[in-house]
Amino acid sequence: MTPLIETRRLNVRFGGVHATRDVNFSLAENELRCVIGPNGAGKSTFFKLLTGQVKPTSGQILFRGKDISNMQPHEPGRLGIGIKTQVPSLFNGLSVWENVWLSARRLNSTAHANRITGETLERVGMAAYRNVQAGLLAHGMRQWVEIGVVIAADPPLILLDEPAAGMSDAEVARTAELILEINRQHALVVVEHDMNFIRMIARKVTVLHQGAVIMEDTPDRIMSDPLIQQIYLGKKPH
Ligand SMILES: Nc1ncnc2c1ncn2[C@@H]1O[C@H](COP(=O)(O)OP(=O)(O)O)[C@@H](O)[C@H]1O
Numbered sequence: 001m002t003p004l005i006e007t008r009r010l011n012v013r014f015g016g017v018h019a020t021r022d023v024n025f026s027l028a029e030n031e032l033r034c035v036i037g038p039n040g041a042g043k044s045t046f047f048k049l050l051t052g053q054v055k056p057t058s059g060q061i062l063f064r065g066k067d068i069s070n071m072q073p074h075e076p077g078r079l080g081i082g083i084k085t086q087v088p089s090l091f092n093g094l095s096v097w098e099n100v101w102l103s104a105r106r107l108n109s110t111a112h113a114n115r116i117t118g119e120t121l122e123r124v125g126m127a128a129y130r131n132v133q134a135g136l137l138a139h140g141m142r143q144w145v146e147i148g149v150v151i152a153a154d155p156p157l158i159l160l161d162e163p164a165a166g167m168s169d170a171e172v173a174r175t176a177e178l179i180l181e182i183n184r185q186h187a188l189v190v191v192e193h194d195m196n197f198i199r200m201i202a203r204k205v206t207v208l209h210q211g212a213v214i215m216e217d218t219p220d221r222i223m224s225d226p227l228i229q230q231i232y233l234g235k236k237p238h
Pocket residue numbers: 014017019037038039040041042043044045046
């Protein structure tokens with residue numbers, strides 16, 4: 001079967017920094033994959049490549065078999081690739097409802113967008129906060145609204161860059177549940193540091209180190225691997 005997204009020998013250099021090295025990555029329709037790696041491993045750059053924000057120096061990106069290596073930054077949304085970046089992206093002056101609605105409205109009529117927005121806020125557990133200004137939300141709730149903005153556009157592929165960073169244990173558990181629920185309808189790639197979180201959601205993990213894929217396996221095998229433990233600088237990865 002044609003993968004949902006695939007990269008072939010993908011490379012990026014920023015001057016002297018080789019941020020992505022010969023990355024061969026393949027994600028099936030409806031798969032959920034975690035991508036881990038220490039700071040500076042190239043995780044965010046990999047997402048920027050998949051969304052056209054960074055152009056590859058060499059190699060290819062295929063979405064459902066179509067070469068999208070040269071896509072423009074506005075194209076991923078239309079193709080069906082949604083991203084929650086590491087950088088906050090909500091409109092702080094608008095309400096929770098308005099933020100999600102603007103995303104739902106992009107591809108739908110007003111009436112349909114209203115319905116999708118209501119359903120999305122239920123899914124991410126933020127219906128009670130619909131009239132709250134986004135700028136006033138606590139960190140965890142803000143992350144859930146950001147995820148809501150992505151799912152309201154109904155993309156087949158969702159990229160989440162560190163969705164659980166800075167969350168309490170309870171919020172992390174809730175986010176894991178939410179991701180598993182979203183995965184019933186969408187494929188996801190989740191970049192994350194928190195190993196407990198990865199254990200809660202992942203079946204298959206891709207490890208990036210210095211821009212290259214060094215391992216792809218189950219969370220248990222990844223976390224018991226001596227090389228991985230070493231890369232995480234002596235920090236026990238659990
Ligand atoms: N626009 C850029 N210009 C120059 N170097 C960059 C740029 N973006 C990222 N890098 C470098 O590429 C490497 C990977 O960064 P990044 O993808 O943000 O890592 P991660 O998300 O895994 O922490 C780092 O060495 C970073 O400093």
